[in-house]
């Protein structure tokens with residue numbers, strides 16, 4: 357067959373089999389009745405024609421087949437995640453995927469992905485591979501290509517103009533709908549990702565807070581442990597009124613619970629660098645984040661604070677590039693590993709580290725594995741399995757809502773245990789240090805409400821469960837601070853709160869954002 361015919365076949369395949377999520381979301385906004393039927397049909401033709409246009413644009417004797425195969429295989433996987441987890445493949449999601457390490461990817465691996473890959477990826481790819489494409493002279497091919505491009509462009513224009521009112525509303529008021537088109541949106545997202553990061557060339561780091569200094573001299577050195585939590589949503593903390601007891605150990609400590617804290621983003625890769633950055637949520641971007649020093653750098657500029665980052669998550673997402681970093685995801689460093697290395701392993705040897713600091717101020721950041729999904733049941737040992745039955749698979753959509761909640765809440769019990777251990781470690785230094793702990797989760801998590809799972813939705817369309825996060829603070833006896841827990845806080849506060857906690861004087865410190873001012 358001709359190249360054009362092959363492209364039409366594959367575009368039809370994508371329209372019919374790879375856009376389930378898209379049409380499902382469209383039908384929720386425009387129910388299949390009355391005039392909507394015409395609109396939805398026109399939308400299908402528009403999508404189909406748009407794909408023909410794009411594929412033709414990228415086609416040539418040597419590129420057509422490889423590109424179609426690559427798109428089929430990738431789209432079969434994106435289809436799986438979009439259909440089963442209701443996620444969107446935007447540039448942030450591309451970044452998350454690239455920054456994900458192998459164990460995290462294996463966590464997501466299951467038989468259903470294989471089925472998607474086989475039927476929506478490999479099988480049609482095989483068809484493309486085996487098809488003999490007839491190529492004519494360059495002139496004829498070029499003519500054909502131009503004809504297809506012009507024709508499809510014409511069809512697109514006619515559709516858009518004939519239903520202009522519908523399409524204005526579709527593109528303006530229902531912007532998120534197009535995020536579900538497959539493969540067009542993920543192709544756009546990759547382009548978006550590349551233009552945002554790679555194209556920007558070599559990153560030049562901008563220093564901030566070079567004037568940072570500590571003049572206020574304390575008798576006792578400061579010891580602060582900052583715990584970066586993972587995927588804990590505020591409404592599942594019993595401290596915030598959740599019906600189940602998920603904070604049995606923390607409630608016995610003199611902690612201050614912060615019920616109204618919102619995250620900067622909905623993913624680890626966005627939130628973690630953002631919370632340590634000088635930028636607030638509206639200003640922050642990935643590029644600004646990596647090209648500007650963060651609060652750890654400013655603390656470091658004082659030359660009076662020792663900083664250590666221990667990580668049992670994936671990595672520091674660029675935050676700890678210029679301070680000592682220790683990976684605790686491996687048995688080489690972490691001495692508490694069974695199914696996987698546990699967060700409390702990060703506490704082993706800290707006494708030794710603290711004692712070696714003498715009378716210097718110290719900040720220790722602990723980046724938890726916490727409630728990393730979808731395999732919540734792997735995030736704790738048997739002793740924490742208080743709520744049963746638990747969802748045993750990473751195919752969350754196969755599990756009952758109850759068993760997902762059970763596994764998630766058991767993992768919260770493990771975080772409760774971990775944080776109480778952190779507090780009890782700090783208590784040992786009550787007499788010698790001014791101690792404090794700050795705990796903040798990076799983002800929340802969807803547990804199947806409205807068919808949504810995991811996290812990572814674009815912020816403006818993300819439910820509260822993904823952006824309203826668990827957060828608490830604790831102060832040692834000789835370090836009482838005031839904070840108003842009823843106030844609304846966010847990741848924006850962390851930068852200034854850490855500076856304030858160490859009495860750092862610098863022009864970049866904003867008192868009004870310091871939670872303990």
Ligand SMILES: [Zn+2]
Pocket residue numbers: 586587623624625798799
């Ligand atoms: Zn995270």
